[in-house]
Amino acid sequence: MFGGASWINARSLSVWSVGRLLRHGLAACYSLRAMDGELEFMQLALEEGRGAALAGEVPVGAVLVRAGEVIARSGNRTIRDCDPTAHAEIVVLREGARKIGNYRLIGTTLYVTIEPCSMCAGAIIQARVPRVVYGCDDPKGGAVRSCFEILTHPRLNHQVEVTSGVLSNECAALIQAFFAERR
Ligand code: ZN
Secondary structure (H helix, E strand, O other): OOOOOHHHHHHHHHHHHHHHHHHOOOOOHHOOOOHHHHHHHHHHHHHHHHHHHHHHOOOEEEEEOOOOOEEEEEEHHHHHHHOOOOOOOHHHHHHHHHHHOOOOOOOEEEEEEOOHHHHHHHHHHHOOOOOOEEEEOOOOOOOOOOOOOOOOOOOOOOEEEEEEEHHHHHHHHHHHHHHHHHH
């Protein structure tokens, strides 16, 4: 179990920062396990992804959370809205900013079922989202680590904490089933 201060630290640690800690010999203090709340938020994102699939959209879902509360949730809406920018992440960033009345989404965590693309990663940086949790990698377009490393690029003045692999099997199965059906 964690004590008070280390509990808070563990909550905000990304898998990658744990990797850095490992190299510095401090890993024994921290856990790689996702927190229960994280699994619930990712389940909500999966629900949004499934809803998008039913609407004929690429099944990606996103949930924006602040202070433990969901402030926006959506699936991809590009076809429905005839809007090439209406990826799930962009939709929740817009709605979240409107709701809190600030284009800087300080104190939020974005949950998304698949590794964000370069457009969404750019928007996450613009919104100053401090933390992103995603499910499965996207080897064909992921801009967190697969194709580009936008969220953690050292030349940018905003760095995002990233946790990947949360419910990754479910997230990957959702998108794979969608594309298998279309082949
Ligand atoms: Zn995107």
